[in-house]
Amino acid sequence: MTFLAKPTTPRRGKAAAPAPAAEATPLPNRERPPEPARYEASQEELLAFYREMLLIRRFEERAGQLYGLGLIGGFCHLYIGQEAVAVGLQSALEVGKDSVITGYRDHGHMLAYGIDPKVIMAELTGREAGISRGKGGSMHMFSTEHRFYGGHGIVGAQVSLGTGLAFGHKYSNDGGVAMAYFGDGAANQGQVYESFNMAELWKLPIIFVIENNQYAMGTSVNRSSAEDQLYRRGDSFRIPGLQVDGMDVLAVRGAANVAVDWVRSGKGPILLELKTYRYRGHSMSDPAKYRSREEVQAVRDKSDPIEGVKRELEALGVGEDALKDIDKEIRKIVSDAAEFAETSPEPPLSDLYTDVLVETY
Numbered sequence: 001m002t003f004l005a006k007p008t009t010p011r012r013g014k015a016a017a018p019a020p021a022a023e024a025t026p027l028p029n030r031e032r033p034p035e036p037a038r039y040e041a042s043q044e045e046l047l048a049f050y051r052e053m054l055l056i057r058r059f060e061e062r063a064g065q066l067y068g069l070g071l072i073g074g075f076c077h078l079y080i081g082q083e084a085v086a087v088g089l090q091s092a093l094e095v096g097k098d099s100v101i102t103g104y105r106d107h108g109h110m111l112a113y114g115i116d117p118k119v120i121m122a123e124l125t126g127r128e129a130g131i132s133r134g135k136g137g138s139m140h141m142f143s144t145e146h147r148f149y150g151g152h153g154i155v156g157a158q159v160s161l162g163t164g165l166a167f168g169h170k171y172s173n174d175g176g177v178a179m180a181y182f183g184d185g186a187a188n189q190g191q192v193y194e195s196f197n198m199a200e201l202w203k204l205p206i207i208f209v210i211e212n213n214q215y216a217m218g219t220s221v222n223r224s225s226a227e228d229q230l231y232r233r234g235d236s237f238r239i240p241g242l243q244v245d246g247m248d249v250l251a252v253r254g255a256a257n258v259a260v261d262w263v264r265s266g267k268g269p270i271l272l273e274l275k276t277y278r279y280r281g282h283s284m285s286d287p288a289k290y291r292s293r294e295e296v297q298a299v300r301d302k303s304d305p306i307e308g309v310k311r312e313l314e315a316l317g318v319g320e321d322a323l324k325d326i327d328k329e330i331r332k333i334v335s336d337a338a339e340f341a342e343t344s345p346e347p348p349l350s351d352l353y354t355d356v357l358v359e360t361y
C-alpha cells in the first residue's frame with residue numbers, strides 16, 4: 001500500500017501530461033555563483049593566516065589545560081582542527097560592519113574577529129573582566145562592538161537569529177552581511193529550513209556556513225543525514241551551495257570571496273559547506289569512543305591546516321627562525337591571556353542580581 005499518490009499518475013480516460021523538457025523553463029533566481037578559485041595570498045596575508053590559526057590552536061590547547069586544572073567549569077568545546085574555517089571566512093568580512101553568529105564552539109570565531117584573547121579567557125574562567133562579565137562562560141560570549149553575536153547552546157538556534165541579523169542589515173540598508181555558522185548535526189534541525197525559506201524569499205544578505213566536521217557529538221554525518229552532501233541542503237529553497245575544503249585556508253578564503261560578492265550584491269543568501277574535522281572530543285567530557293585514534297591521526301598527518309600553510313610559507317622562503325619567532329609571540333599572547341584570566345577577580349556576589357530579566361511579557 002502506498003500512502004502518497006504519485007503526482008504524475010494520469011486520471012482514467014485522460015492522456016498523461018507530457019513530461020516537461022528539462023531545459024524548457026530555466027528556473028528564476030537560479031543563477032549560479034562562479035566556481036571559487038583558491039585565493040592567491042601575498043606572503044604577508046599568508047603570514048597573517050598562519051598567525052591567526054596558530055593563535056586559535058594555542059589558545060584552545062591552553063583552555064583545555066585550564067579546564068583540566070578545574071579553572072574552567074561547565075561546558076567547553078574546542079575548535080582545534082577547524083581553524084582554517086573561521087580564519088579563511090572571516091578574513092573576507094569587515095569587523096564591526098558584518099555580523100557573525102555561531103554555536104557553542106565559538107572561541108575560534110571570536111579570535112578570528114579580532115576580539116582580545118584576554119577577555120575571552122577571562123570569560124572561560126568566569127571572571128568579572130570576561131567579555132560577558134563572567135556570567136556566560138564558554139558558550140555565551142558576545143561583542144556587539146565587533147558585531148559578534150554569540151555563542152549559542154541550542155543547536156540550530158543561531159541560524160534563525162543570524163537570519164534576523166541579515167534582515168537587520170537589509171532593513172537598515174547598512175551594507176553589512178551576516179554569517180551564520182552551524183554544524184553538520186544542526187543542519188538537520190527544522191528551524192534551519194524555515195530560515196532558509198525566509199532568507200531566500202526576502203533575498204537577505206546572509207552566508208549560511210555548515211561546518212561539517214563529520215560528527216555531531218558521537219554520531220557521524222552519514223549515520224544521521226539522508227543527504228550527506230550538505231551543500232545541497234539549500235536546493236529546495238533555490239539557495240546555491242558550494243562545497244569547500246575546510247582544511248585549506250586559501251580554498252576557504254577563495255570561497256568566502258565568492259560568497260561575500262554574491263550576498264553583498266543583493267542576490268540573496270548562499271550556502272557554504274566546509275569539510276573539516278575536529279581533533280578533540282565533542283566537549284571536554286567526551287572520551288571519543290566512536291572513532292579510532294588512527295582516524296584522527298590520519299587527518300592530522302595529511303591535512304592539518306596550520307602545517308599546510310607552514311609548508312607554503314617555507315616554500316616562499318620564510319625561514320625557520322621567522323616561524324619560530326611567530327610561535328614564541330603567539331605563546332606569549334596566550335600565556336598573558338591565561339595569567340590575566342587566572343589572576344583577575346571573580347564577579348562580586350551582588351552581580352547575582354544584575355542582568356536578570358524581571359518584567360513579565
Ligand SMILES: Cc1ncc(C[n+]2csc(CCOP(=O)(O)OP(=O)(O)O)c2C)c(N)n1
Nearest residue numbers: 105153154155183184185186213215216217
Ligand atoms: C536543540 C538541541 N538539541 C540537542 C542538543 C545537544 N547537543 C549539543 S551539541 C550537539 C551536536 C551538534 O553537532 P554539530 O551540529 O555537528 O556541531 P559540532 O558540535 O560538531 O560543532 C547536540 C546534539 C542541544 N544543545 N540543542
Ligand SMILES: [Mg+2]
Nearest residue numbers: 183184215216
Ligand atoms: Mg559536527
